[in-house]
Amino acid sequence: MVAVAAGTLLSPLFISLPSYFTVIGSINTLLVFLVYLFIRSNRYPAYELAALFFIALISIIPLIAVSGGVNSQFAYLLPLYPIMATLFGSKTQSIIIGISLFIAIIACTAFGQFFTDITGEVYNHKKSVSRGFWLAITILVSMYFGLFFQNRYRELTEKLEQLALHDPLTELLNRRGFNLQLEANIAIAKRQQSIMTLLLIDIDYFKKVNDVSGHDIGDICLKHVARCLKQNIRQTDILARFGGEEFILLLPETTEVAALPLAEKLKQSISELVIPSLNSPLTVTIGMASTAIPHTHIDGIIKAADKALYRGKANGRNRVEITSAIPS
Numbered sequence: 001m002v003a004v005a006a007g008t009l010l011s012p013l014f015i016s017l018p019s020y021f022t023v024i025g026s027i028n029t030l031l032v033f034l035v036y037l038f039i040r041s042n043r044y045p046a047y048e049l050a051a052l053f054f055i056a057l058i059s060i061i062p063l064i065a066v067s068g069g070v071n072s073q074f075a076y077l078l079p080l081y082p083i084m085a086t087l088f089g090s091k092t093q094s095i096i097i098g099i100s101l102f103i104a105i106i107a108c109t110a111f112g113q114f115f116t117d118i119t120g121e122v123y124n125h126k127k128s129v130s131r132g133f134w135l136a137i138t139i140l141v142s143m144y145f146g147l148f149f150q151n152r153y154r155e156l157t158e159k160l161e162q163l164a165l166h167d168p169l170t171e172l173l174n175r176r177g178f179n180l181q182l183e184a185n186i187a188i189a190k191r192q193q194s195i196m197t198l199l200l201i202d203i204d205y206f207k208k209v210n211d212v213s214g215h216d217i218g219d220i221c222l223k224h225v226a227r228c229l230k231q232n233i234r235q236t237d238i239l240a241r242f243g244g245e246e247f248i249l250l251l252p253e254t255t256e257v258a259a260l261p262l263a264e265k266l267k268q269s270i271s272e273l274v275i276p277s278l279n280s281p282l283t284v285t286i287g288m289a290s291t292a293i294p295h296t297h298i299d300g301i302i303k304a305a306d307k308a309l310y311r312g313k314a315n316g317r318n319r320v321e322i323t324s325a326i327p328s
């Protein structure tokens with residue numbers, strides 16, 4: 001029983017074919033492989049689309065033609081191509097492959113009577129047109145599914161990236177997300193020789209908030225503070241939750257003198273927050289540091305801002321402290 005089933009499945013592979021089919025098939029396979037290597041090399045991206053057209057039209061049409069037109073068993077593999085292009089390539093590549101194969105099938109159906117059917121079947125126009133029609137539809141459907149999967153894959157990747165780089169409670173960047181943005185900004189600052197200022201913003205006596213009002217209210221406070229900070233900064237500023245009740249804010253192209261009024265405004269706005277179920281106002285201490293010259297190492301700025309923050313806590317909290325110009 002198993003042997004019969006295996007025989008039925010495998011027998012089409014052992015049909016004895018005329019030698020010209022083997023030669024053309026081998027040349028086609030070699031060409032497709034070379035085009036694949038060419039695309040994978042990424043050396044001539046401008047010619048990639050032309051190479052895909054080549055695979056689809058120049059190389060595949062003759063193969064379908066000599067193997068019995070759209071009735072060829074080979075033709076039934078074609079709907080796989082747009083899906084493969086989706087998995088290994090890009091959206092444009094799967095569209096190009098899909099459309100080219102669609103054209104190839106239409107062409108093979110239209111000129112089917114001119115091809116010798118190597119299986120020895122008598123050419124049947126009606127049957128060929130019907131198969132060509134369904135094959136063309138299947139290719140379009142497989143192209144659509146390929147694009148659909150690619151969109152879903154991109155959406156899911158973006159979602160995962162969002163989860164990996166953001167803090168779920170406040171929806172701000174987390175430390176990892178911040179570090180990535182920081183690297184990009186340092187590169188820009190170095191190129192433009194511009195000064196950046198960094199603020200570390202820490203909620204005062206937050207342990208007491210949790211102990212007195214409960215952890216849930218503590219969480220609500222963190223959300224309010226995050227929203228308040230976000231509302232008061234520019235879109236180009238980078239804000240993140242740096243730790244438990246600590247936030248970090250990078251102000252690109254901003255000197256210490258320009259940043260000071262903003263730091264004071266942030267401190268004031270947070271102290272004016274009205275948070276339900278919280279009896280006493282929240283206050284924050286802000287430690288601030290700027291790059292004296294653009295090549296200052298970022299770890300140095302964070303350490304300097306932390307030092308300023310520590311001083312602010314020691315000096316009574318609810319205040320802004322600055323560590324001035326750090327040498328490189």
Ligand SMILES: Nc1nc2c(ncn2[C@@H]2O[C@H](COP(=O)(O)OP(=O)(O)OP(=O)(O)O)[C@@H](O)[C@H]2O)c(=O)[nH]1
Pocket residue numbers: 169202203204205206207208210214215216217218219222243244245313317
């Ligand atoms: N509700 C809540 N609390 C948090 C979260 N992350 C950290 N905390 C709390 O934040 C508190 C931080 O306490 P401390 O480091 O002693 O600082 P503090 O009480 O704010 O004191 P100072 O910073 O010195 O003014 C701890 O009680 C943490 O449990 C969080 O996601 N939600």
